[in-house]
Amino acid sequence: MLERQHPATNAQRRITIGSHFRTFVANMSALNRAYAGGTTIIACQFVKTNHRGGVAIASALASGTVALPGSDRQGNVTSMPRSTNHLLASLPDAAFELLGPHLQAVDLVHEAVLVQAGDPLTHVYFPHSGVISLVVSLAGGEMIEVAMIGRTSIMGAFAALEDRISLNHAIVQLPGTASVLEVERFRKIAEHNTALRDLITRHEHFLFAQAQQSAACNASHGVEARLARYLLQLRDLSRSDTLLLTQELSAQMIGARRNSVSMVANTLQHAGVIRYSRGHIEILDLARLRKAACECYVTVRSHHDRLLRS
CATH class of the missing domain: 2.60.120.10 (Jelly Rolls)
Known part of the structure; x- marks a missing residue:
């Protein structure tokens, strides 16, 4: 875990x-x-x-x-x-x-x-x-x-x-x-x-529900949970496990320091959850990435299903 x-x-x-x-x-x-x-x-x-x-x-x-x-x-x-x-x-x-x-x-x-x-x-x-x-x-x-x-x-x-x-x-x-x-x-x-x-x-x-949840997430949750949530949302929208994405941009998007994201990404890579190279992040273990994410990922998905699939 x-x-x-x-x-x-x-x-x-x-x-x-x-x-x-x-x-x-x-x-x-x-x-x-x-x-x-x-x-x-x-x-x-x-x-x-x-x-x-x-x-x-x-x-x-x-x-x-x-x-x-x-x-x-x-x-x-x-x-x-x-x-x-x-x-x-x-x-x-x-x-x-x-x-x-x-x-x-x-x-x-x-x-x-x-x-x-x-x-x-x-x-x-x-x-x-x-x-x-x-x-x-x-x-x-x-x-x-x-x-x-x-x-x-x-x-x-x-x-x-x-x-x-x-x-x-x-x-x-x-x-x-x-x-x-x-x-x-x-x-x-x-x-x-x-x-x-x-x-x-x-x-x-x-869109407003997303913005509210992002504000709460960035203020309350750790870097690992936020990064996992962020990668999962990108995966859902892109329908791809391989993302054209740098750690630096990821850090800026979730409001974290570059070195904090680097340490978390390194931990996730050693655990076999993701693999990253310069400019690319690949999701290897979707189930474990979901487990690492905070509840904000599921919350935003539920808002999506309620508002856009009804």
């Missing part, structure tokens, strides 16, 4: 989707301020991985450049089957027919910053593969993940429907593909489609 460590504009018509949604926005803003502690949110830029994980992103802070949606690698606008994104797959046919013709398939490039905190959101993202992390960045250079978004959900919905301002940085943590839609078109479609608005509300509630 693994030994756990102890907690160390002119007026525009807005969409009305109920008071519970506005409560979510207020709560998410409060959580963001709590993480930031009143410090200035620093801008990020798009960077490709250089096998240094968080250093690659941190070294690019303050330039103000983000990765914008485009076309595929051949420069063509392509379509993706909606079944690979669970939100799109669960839409009634009539709702999807409104969205489908306007969706564009894009690559989610590793460590690309899709939007910066405080900037207007231009597109919403429906991932088909890969993982997008919502991250708070502090003045000292620290980055802490508050939620993950993958093939089960959507990135940018509440900002698109409200004031279009992002509360967090959105960074591609694991590469993949997504369908994107311009915010204004998304807003107009959702305004006239109750099924889409209701589905988005459930997804945003799940």
Whole structure:
């Protein structure tokens, strides 16, 4: 059994989707301020991985450049089957027919910053593969993940429907593909489609549940438990036991020191739970990794099943 460590504009018509949604926005803003502690949110830029994980992103802070949606690698606008994104797959046919013709398939490039905190959101993202992390960045250079978004959900919905301002940085943590839609078109479609608005509300509630649990987890649980929870969530969203991930980025995402994560990863590797090499972590023993994780992993999964599978 693994030994756990102890907690160390002119007026525009807005969409009305109920008071519970506005409560979510207020709560998410409060959580963001709590993480930031009143410090200035620093801008990020798009960077490709250089096998240094968080250093690659941190070294690019303050330039103000983000990765914008485009076309595929051949420069063509392509379509993706909606079944690979669970939100799109669960839409009634009539709702999807409104969205489908306007969706564009894009690559989610590793460590690309899709939007910066405080900037207007231009597109919403429906991932088909890969993982997008919502991250708070502090003045000292620290980055802490508050939620993950993958093939089960959507990135940018509440900002698109409200004031279009992002509360967090959105960074591609694991590469993949997504369908994107311009915010204004998304807003107009959702305004006239109750099924889409209701589905988005459930997804945003799940996002807030994740953020709450992450705050509690980072404040209360040891590094081993947090790292195990983090790896399991990435595995669930990526459907892969091999993760393009550095220990440095992992440490930043869970709010831990690099050397603490290194020691825990070394312990897990010697126990045969994971194997890591520069820029990659492979999960070898899923059952033991689940045993090492804190209860937050199961809690977030239960929120997912209750809100998104009903």
